[in-house]
Amino acid sequence: MRVAIAGAGAVGRSVATELIENGHHVLLIDKSPGSIRSDAVPGAQWLLADACEMSSLEEARLDTCDVMISATGDDKANLVISLLAKTEFAVPRTVGRVNHPSNEWLFGESWGVDVAVSTPRLMAALVEEAVAVGDLVRLFTFRQSDTNLVELTMPDHSPLVGTRIADVPWPPDALLVAILRDTSILTPDRDRALESGDELLFVTASDAEAALASLLAPKG
Secondary structure, eight states, X not given: OEEEEEOOSHHHHHHHHHHHHTTOEEEEEESOGGGOOTTTSTTSEEEESOTTSHHHHXXXXXXXXXXXXXXXXXXXXXXXXXXXXXXXXXXXXXXXXXSSGGGGGGSSGGGTOSXXXXXXXXXXXXXXXXXXXXXXXXXXXXXXXXXXXXXXXXXXXXXXXXXXXXXXXXXXXXXXXXXXXXXXXXXXXXXXXXXXXXXXXXXXXXXXXXXXXXXXSOOO
């Protein structure tokens, strides 16, 4: 897979390193000469250019990329880059970094963003996930499909403790994808029984979240 990353700061370089280690081809683009540090990510291609300019993206051969990641520290730039990548170069997947939470609502289909990554929101979700038992915590939003990755830790009082997964009347738009139990990641096999303290991961529609929370951890 060929991936272009706009923004060769600490975030862009870290993402590039991970992708290269996983066998992908990465191009880092930055308009600041001081950010072009080929020794920092030796396996990447580098381009000194402004990724907000059409000519720069043409030079980067963006039309041959599978993914465009906008990882600059400027939300306006990340939106412009995502929009150009999607509308002018038909890049199949765009990922936009959200620097300021107040701008998160902009990072959607209208600006060509397939996946928005908001570090403040993600950190807050991880804090909630670590301390909340019996509360549904939204970890990630898939904007194109209006679905979310959510987590709920089974409380002791849940009526479904000891119930086989196949016997649970799950909401139709909620899919159990994994169970975290102690230090293990378990598949949601039909005959597996739910236990107190299980961390359940779901992909679910937004309007099914309340029914899911009520089913697994009813209040009162």
